[in-house]
Amino acid sequence: MSDSSPPAYTFHGPNTSHSKDNGSGSRTYHVPNYATSYASDKSKLISVKFVEDKELSRAVIVVVSVFLLFAAVPLCMTTLRSSQVVVPLANPSRSSESTVHPVLEWPTSEEPTNKNKKLQAVRTEEEHSDISSSRATSSIPRNGGRSRDIHWDSPQPGARCLGFGTREYTARLKNLPFFSNWEEACKETAIEIHGVLIAQPTRCESKWPMGGVTGHWIVDYQEDRCLARWGKITNKRFSSRLLDVRNGEDGLIICGTAPALIDGAEKPGPTFCESRGLWGIYGVWDVDDQAC
Secondary structure (H helix, E strand, O other), rough: OOOOOOEEEEEOOOOOOOOOEEEOEEEEOOOOOOHHHHHHHHHHHHHHHHHHHHHHHHHHHHHHHHHHHHHHHHHHHHHHHHHHHHHHHHHHHHHHHOOOOOOOOOOOOOOOOOOHHHHHHHHHHHHHHHHHHHHHHHOOOOOOOOOOOEEEEOOOEEEEEOOOOOOEEEEEOOOOOOOOHHHHHHHHOOOOOOEEEEEOOOOOEEOOOOOOEEEEEOOOOOOHHHHOOEEEOEEEEEEEEEEEEOOOOHHHHHHHHOOOEEOOOEOOOEEEEEOOOOOEEEEEEOOOOOOO
């Protein structure tokens, strides 16, 4: 029996996986070199990652540089402006020198100076301008920014008297803008009745927009048709019948406001009034009598 020696194995090539018998009792195996391939691939991965990190850092540096540049420009502008504002204030002597104050010189008894004459002329002009401006301000109408075309139509007297020598007048407001404050316009628009200018109505009534705005005035002057008079005054508790009261008028109200002259003394109105039916309205006065 011959000696048998173990077969010798030889590996060649990095990527072959088949074997071959060479006839001398040895067999050749080709094993792929995965370790070497993995190491080379790993080095490639590391190098790619390193390149990507370098590109990211460059991008970050560029962004930070641009931000600092934009932040530095406004800061420099603000610093320059503040330095320009502070510089004149740092030297107060210059600011005081730049202010010019008028110097008044007392004129001698022989010859007045021209400077004082000029200053007096300037002061006179300023006073005149102040007076004219105050007059212009006072002449501004009360209706402010509203249209000056707002006015009352002709005042209409009421059909009945409200009291002795008293009657109510009404008028409608004209040229009132649709979206204006009707109440304010009514109160601030004057009217002329019997030659007397009345600043504002006694009350305002609105039927806007179709009925408009109506003003009411109580007029107690120059109303001759509302001057009722007393008849003969009897010396028995001083009573008198009220005359010249027209149909539809409230005689009791007119009676209470009608004055009378009794024993040389003027009385503003009766002590009380009473209606005696067909005999009319009577006023009664209670007057102190020393004979009683």
